[in-house]
Amino acid sequence: MTSPVRLALLGCGTVGSDVVRLLHEQSADLAARIGAPLEIAGIAVRRLGRDRGDLPVDPALFTTDPLGLVKRDDVDVVVEVVGGIEPARTWLVEALRAGKSVVTANKALLAEDGATLHDAAAEGGADLYYEASVAGAIPLLRPLRESLHGDRINRVTGIVNGTTNFILSAMDVTGAGFAEALEEATELGYAEADPTADVEGFDAAAKAAILASLAFHTRVTAADVHREGITEVTAADVASAKAMGCTIKLLCIAARGADAAGRETVSVRVHPAMIPLTHPLAGVGDAFNAVFVEAEAAGQLMFYGRGAGGAPTASAVLGDVVAVARNRLAGVHAASESAYADLPVRPMGEALTRYHVSLDVADRPGVLEAVAGVFARHEVSIATVRQGPGGGGSDAELVIVTHVAPDAALAATVRELRGLDIVRSVTSVLRVEGGA
């Protein structure tokens, strides 16, 4: 057996503590798989005095100096499970430039400034692996960046945030309230340190950027992603979806397209959408994630599994640790970032989608015609209209589902509807995906 591969573990919270446990429990198997034992050189945390339960690790390994730990000569691989942009970027750039491979779960940093990390990895001749950053335990990034590299990916559609899927599933199945479901997701270790990142869609947008970058060989950042969270999804929306045989999911959609001049583009968006109960993503409940990949030759592929939580995420981290440790022993590193296609990102207004709109309207002659006229003026074709009793005695509820149209035209239609005096209120506006 050769000398150990020494790890600097940055962070020992939900994910980091399970990394420590798995390293301990599987040390013999991991050593056999790698051809050398793994050893923890140090663990950087924020609070030395924090109670870490019965973690199987020598307390003397803890430090509050992550940069000092990264710089140590006896560190071969840096595992970062802290999160955030800075100081994590400084630590990782330092490691990579010094030729130390990095394994990270930090999607926020990869989506904000992945280019800096990839450049540092190329400069230092080191590996940068980040399987845990998208969809927790699900092997997804390696298939995209290796197995599917001989194919052409056209579209990636998925549920990539466990917390919001947990909340939406609870609202749909048990009728739980938003706040109550979020609290439970946080207790279970699914939510980010600031759960706003989950419920406002920032976390899913970061993952969408990472997926789009790999799928389309193009640098896509979080700023390129159209993002809407789930904070405005109401119990009425959930009921409306149910009435249509649908459910609401926070979707990430990254697709190839073309602009008016016929040049190839990509569009990347994250927003809640109604999908029919027959859609394969409709049955993805709890904190599970699922991602559909549509490729030219491979056809449709679906990846499914636990998208959040300490142990599932630690599994993905450990898989990367084994890969980079093996590379290190073999004296090689993985191919660097593939961003040659450099496709322009299309604005959301040009994305083709469908809307489901519920209106509380005055119940009198000519109202339907006036409402239909607004859709027609914006060249939005109506697919179905359903009328039922409205909120007030003299009101009616109109539920309209459109055909596919540019998002900008659909949004302008809703804006104009809100200004009509016959429209008492626009009670629900949701995009519809997957043929409801």
Ligand code: NDP
């Ligand atoms: P936690 O908040 O549970 O843990 C963060 C850890 O980082 C803690 O150990 C904390 O120290 C330490 N830390 C924070 N700031 C510093 C600092 N300045 N210097 C040194 N250490 C610091 O986060 P998670 O484990 O949930 O998440 C970690 C990363 O993994 C994030 O990037 C997250 O997005 C990602 N991720 C998380 C998943 C999940 O399900 N939780 C799933 C996939 C990815 P202390 O213990 O002293 O507080």
Ligand code: HSE
């Ligand atoms: N907060 C994230 C989620 C963790 O809920 O999906 C997994 O990346």
